Amino acid sequence: MRLWHEDLIGKLPRAQLLGQHRECCALRGKGWGKKHATVNYVFEYHPMKLVRYHLLIIEEMKNRGYNVDILWEDPLYRGKQSERWEEEFIASLDEYGRYDEHDDAYMEECTQNLASKGIHIIIAEKDQGSAI
Template structure:
C-alpha cells in the first residue's frame, strides 16, 4: 500500500493510477485506521485529507477518459460496506499546496526510485 507523491499523479502509468484509486477507496472504507507502515501517516489527519488526495486521483482518471463511481466524489462516502462519515468528521479544509506534509522532496525521490525499480521511468 502506498500513496504516490502528489506531484506524480499526472505522470503515473495506467496501472499505477487505477491502483491508486483502489488504494484510496480501500483506505477510505474498511482500511481506515488499519496499521500499515507505508501509509500510517494518513491516519494522523482528518479523513478529508484523504478525500482531497483521492479527488486529485479521480480528476486525473477523468482526464484520461476513465470512469469511477461518482459516489466516491462525496467526502462522506466510504464504500458499500461502511457507513458514511458523520458531518462533524469531515471538515472542509482549504487545500494547501501539499495535502500531506510527508509528501516532501525526499518522499518524491523515494517514489521515483520505487517506480524505477518496477521499470517505470518518469
C-alpha cells in the same frame, strides 16, 4: 501499497493510477485506521486529507477518460461496506493540504520505487510543489 507523491499523480502510468484509486477506496472504507507500514502516516491526519488526495486521483482518472463511480466524489462516502463519515467531518477540502510527508525526499523514494518497476518519470524542478 503507498500513496504516491502528489506531484506524480498526473504522470503515473494507468496501472499505478488505477491501483492508487483502489488504495484510496480501501483506506476510506474498512481500511481506515488499519496500520500498514507504507501508509501509517495517513491516519495521523484528518480523514478529509485522504479524501482531498483521492479527489486528485479521481480528477486525473476522469481527465484520462476512465469511468469512476460518482459516489466516490462525495467526501463522506466510504464504500458500500462502511458507514458514511459524519457531516461534521466535512469542511472545505482546500483546508486540507498535501501530506507533510510528500516532500522532496518522499518524491525521490517514489521515483526510485517506480524506477525499480521499470517506470522512469522525470520531474522538473518547477513541477515539485505545484498543485495538480
